[in-house]
Amino acid sequence: MPEQFLWTIEVFLNGLMAGVLYALVALGFVLIYKASGIFNFAQGVMALFAAMTLYGIMNGQVPFAHLINAVFGTEVHYFGWNLPAILSIVLTMVVMILLAWLVQRYIFRYLVGQEPIILFMATIGLAYFLEGVGDLMWGSDIKTLDVGLPQGINLWIDETTFNAFGYGFFIDNLDIVASIVAALLVAGLVIFAQYTKQGRAMRAVADDHQAALSVGVSLNFIWILVWSLAGFVALVAGIMWGAKSGVQFSLSLIALKALPVLMLGGFTSIPGAIVGGLIIGVGEKLFEFLIGAPYLGGATENWFAYMLALLFLVFRPQGLFGEKIIERV
Amino acid sequence: MLDQSEGYTTADGRRIGGVVMEMRNITLRFGGVEAIKDISFDIREGEIRAIIGPNGAGKSSMLNVISGFYVPQEGEVWYKGAPRPPMKPFQVARQGIARTFQNIALFEGMSVLDNVMTGRLTKMKTGLWRQALWKGAAESEETANREVAEKIIDFLEIQAIRKTPVSRLPYGLKKRVELARALAAEPSLLLLDEPMAGMNVEEKEDMSRFILDVNDEFGTTIALIEHDMGVVMDLSDRVVVMDYGKKIGDGSPDEVRNNQAVIDAYLGVSHD
Numbered sequence: 001m002p003e004q005f006l007w008t009i010e011v012f013l014n015g016l017m018a019g020v021l022y023a024l025v026a027l028g029f030v031l032i033y034k035a036s037g038i039f040n041f042a043q044g045v046m047a048l049f050a051a052m053t054l055y056g057i058m059n060g061q062v063p064f065a066h067l068i069n070a071v072f073g074t075e076v077h078y079f080g081w082n083l084p085a086i087l088s089i090v091l092t093m094v095v096m097i098l099l100a101w102l103v104q105r106y107i108f109r110y111l112v113g114q115e116p117i118i119l120f121m122a123t124i125g126l127a128y129f130l131e132g133v134g135d136l137m138w139g140s141d142i143k144t145l146d147v148g149l150p151q152g153i154n155l156w157i158d159e160t161t162f163n164a165f166g167y168g169f170f171i172d173n174l175d176i177v178a179s180i181v182a183a184l185l186v187a188g189l190v191i192f193a194q195y196t197k198q199g200r201a202m203r204a205v206a207d208d209h210q211a212a213l214s215v216g217v218s219l220n221f222i223w224i225l226v227w228s229l230a231g232f233v234a235l236v237a238g239i240m241w242g243a244k245s246g247v248q249f250s251l252s253l254i255a256l257k258a259l260p261v262l263m264l265g266g267f268t269s270i271p272g273a274i275v276g277g278l279i280i281g282v283g284e285k286l287f288e289f290l291i292g293a294p295y296l297g298g299a300t301e302n303w304f305a306y307m308l309a310l311l312f313l314v315f316r317p318q319g320l321f322g323e324k325i326i327e328r329v
Numbered sequence: 330m331l332d333q334s335e336g337y338t339t340a341d342g343r344r345i346g347g348v349v350m351e352m353r354n355i356t357l358r359f360g361g362v363e364a365i366k367d368i369s370f371d372i373r374e375g376e377i378r379a380i381i382g383p384n385g386a387g388k389s390s391m392l393n394v395i396s397g398f399y400v401p402q403e404g405e406v407w408y409k410g411a412p413r414p415p416m417k418p419f420q421v422a423r424q425g426i427a428r429t430f431q432n433i434a435l436f437e438g439m440s441v442l443d444n445v446m447t448g449r450l451t452k453m454k455t456g457l458w459r460q461a462l463w464k465g466a467a468e469s470e471e472t473a474n475r476e477v478a479e480k481i482i483d484f485l486e487i488q489a490i491r492k493t494p495v496s497r498l499p500y501g502l503k504k505r506v507e508l509a510r511a512l513a514a515e516p517s518l519l520l521l522d523e524p525m526a527g528m529n530v531e532e533k534e535d536m537s538r539f540i541l542d543v544n545d546e547f548g549t550t551i552a553l554i555e556h557d558m559g560v561v562m563d564l565s566d567r568v569v570v571m572d573y574g575k576k577i578g579d580g581s582p583d584e585v586r587n588n589q590a591v592i593d594a595y596l597g598v599s600h601d
Contacts, residue, residue, distance in 0.1 A: 195471070197453040204436055204447045211434035214396070215510065216422035216451035 006167045011289040012282055017175030019281020020182045021244075024237040025254055026261040026273035027186070028230040033267045034206040035226040038108065038119045042127035044255020046096075046231060049134045051238030051247040053095050055145050056138040058088040063137045085147040089235070096231030097224075099130075104224045112219075131252065140249070145242035149177050178240045185236060186274060189229070198225060206268075260309035266319030275320060280305045336373055339566050346374030348407075349518055349550050350395065355404035357390055364390040365401065366574040372518065377544050378552045379561045382571035383594070388554040389431060391571070392522050395552070396428045397421035409517075423451050427516035429507045431523040431554075437496040441506050444495055445482060448513025449474040478513055484546070485509045485539055501532040505539070512543060519543070521553035525560055533557070537564055562586065570594075 028043040056063065060079035069075060107122055150173040162168035193199040204212040205222045212219065241251050265276025284304040292300030312319065336345045350372040357365040364387045372378045380388045393399040394406065397418040406413045408424065436444050453470060482491050485505050490498060495506060504524060511519055524540065525533045537560060543549050555561045561568060562582040570578035570585055572594040578585045585591055
């Protein structure tokens with residue numbers, strides 16, 4: 001088999017894996033947008049914050065250590081313990097639920113019924129605030145998050161493909177784990193939304209606020225619930241990205257990559273976020289490999305997703321799976 | 330005819346019980362506009378109670394006060410013998426007061442069955458974690474709720490469309506689905522906001538029949554708003570008449586029909 005073809009397949013597979021991570025971030029956006037019409041610009045920062053908190057809890061960092069030391073002249077930095085990953089993840093989730101409650105209680109409760117642009121502005125504010133708080137709590141240094149996920153080349157795939165085609169594919173174990181986790185997460189969310197009381201209430205709120213109230217659904221509770229779910233999705237995304245490229249500020253910028261994903265998938269569709277993420281992931285890797293690197297001088301991954309989103313905006317503004325935009329006259 | 334404490338018996342022999350809901354001197358203002366001025370009336374167990382009046386009389390506002398969407402500035406709402414503190418609409422719903430809306434508020438993206446099932450939300454007890462883990466309790470509860478939903482779907486003769494997305498249904502059927510969803514909560518008080526608005530004669534007859542059947546079969550207490558005078562008179566046991574936010578009449582359909590103030594305000598003063 002020609003080498004070029006095999007390389008293309010390898011790039012395609014790696015694109016799929018990268019796409020899974022985009023999809024994870026996009027999923028967080030969709031959850032909140034569907035239930036409350038809020039486009040949560042802070043989703044990426046939430047992933048960063050979750051990863052920082054997880055790292056801090058795992059390594060026994062004292063939160064606000066710099067602040068405490070500056071004010072009281074002390075020198076505390078670590079509690080001196082290392083918690084197991086699972087326990088730390090659970091504790092981080094508690095923090096994310098608390099964050100969801102705070103966001104609802106102190107920001108969006110006062111903005112019910114406001115224009116979408118005002119809600120959006122509030123989330124921009126939230127993004128900067130959370131970023132600052134995150135740095136203050138856990139320090140702004142780059143951290144290596146290691147929750148024990150397998151990393152490095154998957155030897156089995158390497159050997160099998162080498163024996164079959166004479167060329168071993170390079171697939172990262174972490175990417176495989178991320179894909180499996182993402183699949184489980186999506187399946188879990190779908191089951192939750194379809195078959196549980198709270199899931200049904202969540203869908204009701206997403207569909208019609210007034211009607212949801214009339215069947216006894218507390219909007220406030222559901223909004224805290226979706227922010228918590230989005231926090232959970234952010235935590236998972238944070239773990240995966242953190243393991244891949246370290247916990248650092250640029251993590252919050254992956255939120256920007258989720259934008260083209262959402263334009264493809266539609267803002268209101270969970271399957272759309274997944275498929276959109278995969279298309280962007282595969283598209284940008286393949287484009288770079290086949291056209292970008294040989295003919296355009298490379299680095300097309302930085303803008304390919306946005307170009308694709310632009311094309312979608314022109315020809316299919318509701319995205320692949322979004323609800324059709326019908327202007328009734 | 331009315332005995333304040335004991336209830337009464339209707340012309341067709343139905344026994345009406347004690348007071349379920351009582352409005353005491355309700356006044357509702359929007360800025361300087363008084364939508365409801367010092368209105369009192371009660372709703373008794375098992376009866377069909379109508380609130381009628383010309384456009385802008387404050388009927389819908391009154392229904393919104395009962396269902397918690399508006400909080401009156403003055404007056405008290407008594408429910409099941411006790412004054413009700415100011416509440417959010419979802420809390421009112423959880424107390425067993427279900428409603429429909431004049432402009433239909435259904436979950437357009439869901440099927441008819443799913444819509445009716447949301448009406449069961451207040452009846453679902455199993456907590457988040459047990460549900461999330463999908464244990465036996467949640468499963469048998471789901472089955473029981475499903476049975477109630479199916480029974481109501483049968484009752485309102487919408488079996489044929491139970492899997493159809495609501496957004497595809499014609500107006501008249503949507504109204505019926507909304508009634509089904511409200512009924513699914515097995516409410517102790519059912520509020521219907523203009524159940525026959527925008528319907529043709531045939532649909533109105535169907536809806537009237539369903540309202541009577543619901544009241545008869547389930548013994549549901551119903552309060553409805555309507556401005557189609559003829560329909561109301563045939564349906565209801567007692568009628569409150571509102572005009573410009575004030576109560577101008579209250580009594581049996583016959584009493585109301587012969588009330589001069591009502592005739593003047595609602596039907597217009599005759600000029601012969």
